[in-house]
Structure formats: structure tokens, C-alpha cells
Amino acid sequence: xxxxxxxxxxxxxxxxxxxxxxxxxxxxxxxxxxxxxxxxxxxxxxxxxxxxxxxxxxxxxxxxxxxxxxxxxxxxxxxxxxxxxxxxxxxxxxxxxxxxxxxxxxxxxxxxxxxxxxxxxxxxxxxxxxxxxxxxxxxxxxxxxxxxxxxxxxxxxxxxxxxxxxxxxxxxxxxxxxxxxxxxxxxxxxxxxxxxxxxxxxxxxxxxxxxxxxxxxxxxxxxxxxxxxxxxxxxxxxxxxxxxxxxxxxxxxxxxxxxxxxxxxxxxxxxxxxxxxxxxxxxxxxxxxxxxxxxxxxxxxxxxxxxxxxxxxxxxxxxxxxxxxxxxxxxxxxxxxxxxxxxxxxxxxxxxxxxxxxxxxxxxxxxxxxxxxxxxxxxxxxxxxxxxxxxxxxxxxxxxxxxxxxxxxxxxx
Numbered sequence: 001x002x003x004x005x006x007x008x009x010x011x012x013x014x015x016x017x018x019x020x021x022x023x024x025x026x027x028x029x030x031x032x033x034x035x036x037x038x039x040x041x042x043x044x045x046x047x048x049x050x051x052x053x054x055x056x057x058x059x060x061x062x063x064x065x066x067x068x069x070x071x072x073x074x075x076x077x078x079x080x081x082x083x084x085x086x087x088x089x090x091x092x093x094x095x096x097x098x099x100x101x102x103x104x105x106x107x108x109x110x111x112x113x114x115x116x117x118x119x120x121x122x123x124x125x126x127x128x129x130x131x132x133x134x135x136x137x138x139x140x141x142x143x144x145x146x147x148x149x150x151x152x153x154x155x156x157x158x159x160x161x162x163x164x165x166x167x168x169x170x171x172x173x174x175x176x177x178x179x180x181x182x183x184x185x186x187x188x189x190x191x192x193x194x195x196x197x198x199x200x201x202x203x204x205x206x207x208x209x210x211x212x213x214x215x216x217x218x219x220x221x222x223x224x225x226x227x228x229x230x231x232x233x234x235x236x237x238x239x240x241x242x243x244x245x246x247x248x249x250x251x252x253x254x255x256x257x258x259x260x261x262x263x264x265x266x267x268x269x270x271x272x273x274x275x276x277x278x279x280x281x282x283x284x285x286x287x288x289x290x291x292x293x294x295x296x297x298x299x300x301x302x303x304x305x306x307x308x309x310x311x312x313x314x315x316x317x318x319x320x321x322x323x324x325x326x327x328x329x330x331x332x333x334x335x336x337x338x339x340x341x342x343x344x345x346x347x348x349x350x351x352x353x354x355x356x357x358x359x360x361x362x363x364x365x366x367x368x369x370x371x372x373x374x375x376x377x378x379x380x381x382x383x384x385x386x387x388x389x390x391x392x393x394x395x396x397x398x399x400x401x402x403x404x405x406x407x408x409x410x411x412x413x
Contacts, residue, residue, distance in 0.1 A: 013140065016198070020135040021144055023189070023197045024128035025151040027091050030186030031124045032155025033162075034098040035063065037183060038114065039247050040163040041176040043254050048173050049107060053251075053381075057373030060247045062115040064239075064366030067122030068359040074123030075355020076216045078130055082199050083351065086127035088190045093120030098183025102176075122362060126355030133342030134200035134350070138408050139287070145338030146283015153276035153331060156246075160268050202411055206347040219345070219353040227344045227403070228357055234295065234399035235361025238333045240368040241392025244385055245306055245330060247369040252381050257316065267323055274327030281328070282335025290407040291340040294332075295400035301329035303393030311386035333396065343406035368392065 013021070042056045070090070078086035097117035104110035129145060136144040162182060166175040219228045253267055278298075286294040305326045314322070337358060345353030368388045375384040 017136055017140070017144070019196045020132055020200075021148065023087065023193045024132040024148045025154075026189050026192070027087060027124050027128050027151075027186070028148055029151035029155035029158070030091070030189060031094060031121055032152040033158045034094055034117065034155075034183040034186060035121055036156045036159040036246070037098065037163070037179050038063070038101075039250050040159060040167075041179060042248075042251050044167075044172045044176045045110075046251075048176075051107065053373035053376055054370065055107065055373075056251075057247070057370040059111055059114050060243070061366045061370040062111055063118035063121060064243060064362045064369070066115045066118030068361075068363030068366070070119035070122030071126040071355040071359025071362065072122075072216075072352065073119075073355075074126040075130070075351035075353070077123075078127050078351035078355070079349060083127055083131035083134070083203060084193060084197050084199055086123065086351070087131060087197075088193050090120045090123035090127055091193075092187050092190050093117075094124060095120075095184050095187040099181055101183070102178065102180030122355075122359045125358060126351065129338040129358070130342060130351045130354050131197075131200060133338060133354075134202045134347075134411065138410055141339045141342070142287035142291075142336060142407070143283045145342070146279055146281075146286060146335035148338060149283070149331070149334045150276050150279030152334075153272050153279055153327070156275065157269070157272045160272060202347060216349075216352045218349045219356060224345065224349070224353065228353065230399050230403050231341060231344065231357035232360040232364075234396055234403065235337065235358050236364040237299070237361075237392045237394070237396025237399060238337070239361045239365030239392075241302060241306065241365075241389045241396065242330050242333070243365050244368040244372050244388035244392060245310070245326070248372055248376075248381060248385050252310070252385065256381055257319065267320055270320055270323035271327040274324035275331035276327075277324075278328035278330070278332035279335050282332035283339075285332075286336030286339060287407070290405050291336045291343075292400050292403060292405050294336045295340075295403075296397055298329050298332040298335075299393045299397040299400065301325070302333055303390050303397075305329050306389035306393070307386045309386075310382040310389070333393070340403075340406055343409040343411075344404070347411060365392065 038060060045051050046056055074086050074090055094117050097113050101110060101113040104113055128148065132144055132148055133141060162179055166178050170178060218224065282294055282298055305322065309322050309326050341354040341357050342350060372384045372388050
């Protein structure tokens with residue numbers, strides 16, 4: 001399948017591009033692993049701690065909401081002190097607070113750990129996407145950023161495997177803690193980044209030509225204001241729809257579809273495989289069709305499949321089959337975003353602009369898991385997921401229609 005082959009396999013990437021890609025892909029994959037671990041432990045926390053779905057949703061929302069501030073800050077930090085340093089700090093940060101989540105002794109402690117994890121979670125994407133976007137040549141930018149996004153599926157898959165392993169061999173009240181404690185492992189990637197990844201020449205050149213650091217408020221002034229607001233709306237729709245589905249899907253499969261841990265892991269494996277192929281296909285299509293058209297195609301597909309999957313009564317065999325297109329479209333919506341946000345902001349404020357536009361979507365989208373949890377008190381969980389998924393992807397499509405096309409843009413310092 002076109003989207004599942006490795007776009008680096010043609011050998012046309014330089015060593016600098018490959019090293020930057022390895023760091024950014026690895027950082028995003030491990031970020032995903034740490035974040036997605038939470039979705040797997042929700043049923044256990046509800047059962048063992050007596051949480052309501054609203055409280056469980058608030059834990060997920062806390063990390064996503066704070067990630068907006070983390071992304072914005074990391075973008076500013078990356079513009080001022082460097083993309084590589086910002087990436088290292090972000091990875092170390094979310095690793096430590098995932099580990100501390102496993103040591104929490106109360107709901108309040110877990111809430112604090114998840115919220116603080118979000119700061120590094122948001123920062124990793126902001127630093128990694130701007131670093132890779134500036135290193136990669138225009139003809140490969142969409143593919144490279146799309147494949148970096150595919151790291152999310154890889155990390156999600158790692159979380160699913162660890163979940164199946166630990167919850168099979170350990171009692172649930174211990175397994176969820178061990179799952180969080182493994183979140184310290186991504187910190188090892190910082191050692192690779194320190195040794196092998198350099199600052200983009202474009203960034204160093206632009207920094208040497210500036211007499212003063214631009215204000216982080218520059219992105220809220222003309223002519224960037226419109227792009228900042230519409231970019232944030234695009235990200236809000238994509239991430240709101242995505243998190244409405246993925247945060248609650250393991251719980252939906254366990255409680256409403258009555259699947260066991262191992263059976264639900266099989267359904268999630270199909271979803272994650274579709275997700276990985278969607279990320280790769282989205283990056284390729286963003287280079288071929290343009291950023292706007294790829295956004296529109298994937299938003300329409302994601303909305304349709306998400307509503308069908310969660311609100312139409314199918315047998316379990318059909319649900320298994322639909323998992324692939326659900327993952328494919330819901331993840332493909334993100335593939336062009338890294339390249340697009342890199343292209344709409346100038347180098348002097350690229351980090352803060354990209355960090356804000358993408359992560360303000362996380363802040364607004366962070367409300368979706370909590371709202372799904374609250375709405376599920378009045379209707380079946382599947383229907384609540386479908387309502388917010390449809391709203392999110394419709395919002396994304398409107399924003400994409402109003403934004404400019406940036407395919408093939410060549411950067412200047």
C-alpha cells in the first residue's frame with residue numbers, strides 16, 4: 001500500500017536529514033507511548049479508585065490542556081535558545097512525570113502528575129516539528145513530517161503491547177503502576193540527540209541576522225494574526241475529534257462491546273496499523289495534492305468513519321474491519337500539519353507560531369474527552385464519542401477551506 005512504505009527508502013536523504021528525522025520520530029513515538037498509556041488504564045482506575053467517567057476524562061483533559069502552554073513556551077524557547085535544546089528538555093520532562101504518575105497515591109496526585117506531563121508533551125511536538133521542518137528540503141517536507149507523525153502510531157502500539165503484557169501477567173492494581181513507570185525510558189533518547197543532532201543552518205543564520213529577539217506576541221499582529229487563528233481552529237478540530245475517539249476507545253471496547261483485555265488489544269492493533277498507514281499516506285498526499293486538499297480529504301473521511309464506528313450498531317467482526325479506516329483517516333489528518341505550520345510562519349517566530357497554533361488546538365481539543373465523559377452519563381458512550389468526533393472534524397474542514405496553500409514553499413532566513 002502506498003502509505004505503508006518507507007519514504008526514506010529511496011536513499012535521497014542526507015545524513016543531517018536522517019539524524020534529525022530519527023530524533024524527532026523517536027521523540028514523538030515515545031511521547032505517544034507515555035500519553036497513550038493513560039487511555040489503557042482508565043477502566044482500572046475507574047474500578048479500583050471508584051472514579052466517575054467525568055473524573056477520568058478530566059485526567060486526560062489536564063494533560064492535553066497544559067500541553068498548549070507547554071507547546072507555546074517550547075516554541076518561544078526554541079526560537080530564542082535553539083530547537084535541539086528545546087527538544088531535549090521536553091523529552092526529559094514528559095518522561096519524568098509519566099514515571100511519577102505510577103507513584104501517585106491519590107486522585108489529586110495523579111491529576112497533578114498528568115497535568116505537568118502535558119507541559120513536556122506539548123513542547124516535544126513544537127520543538128521537533130520546527131526542527132525537522134527546517135532541516136528537510138521542500139520536496140521531502142510533507143513526507144518527512146508525515147512520517148514523524150507516524151511515530152505516534154508506533155508509540156501507541158508500544159503502549160498497547162505493554163498494556164497487554166503487564167495486564168496479563170500482573171494484577172490490575174499493580175499493572176497500571178508498572179505501565180506508567182516504564183514511561184521513564186524515553187529520557188534515554190536525550191543522549192542520542194546531544195551527540196548526533198545539530199541546529200538547523202536556517203535557524204542559526206536567521207538568529208545571527210537579528211538585532212533583537214522578536215516578541216512572542218508577533219503572531220497576534222497582522223499579517224500573521226489571521227493565520228494564527230485559523231491554524232489554531234484547524235488544530236482544534238483535528239485534535240478534538242482525535243482525542244474524543246482515542247481517549248475513550250479502550251473503555252468503549254471493554255464496557256460497551258464487552259471485549260476482554262486481549263480481544264480489545266486485537267481491535268486496537270488493527271486501529272493502530274491503520275493509523276500508521278494513515279500518517280504515511282497523509283504526508284505523501286500533502287506533497288502531491290497540497291496541504292489544504294489533504295486536510296479536507298482526511299477530515300471528511302475521519303468524521304464519516306468515526307460516526308459510523310461508534311454510533312451504528314455493527315457486529316464485532318465488522319467493528320474489527322472498520323478499525324483500519326478509522327485509524328487511517330483519524331491519523332492522516334495530522335500528517336500535513338507539521339509542514340503546513342512550518343511554512344506559514346517566518347523563521348524568526350516559527351517556533352512560537354507553530355507551537356501556539358498546533359497546541360492551542362490541544363487546549364480546546366482537551367475539552368472533548370471530559371465532555372464525552374460527562375455526556376456519556378446521559379447517553380451510551382459510543383454515541384457521546386460520535387457526537388464530539390463529528391463536531392471536531394467539521395470544524396477542521398471549515399478552517400482548511402479558509403487557509404492558504406503552502407506546498408513547495410522555500411524558506412529564507
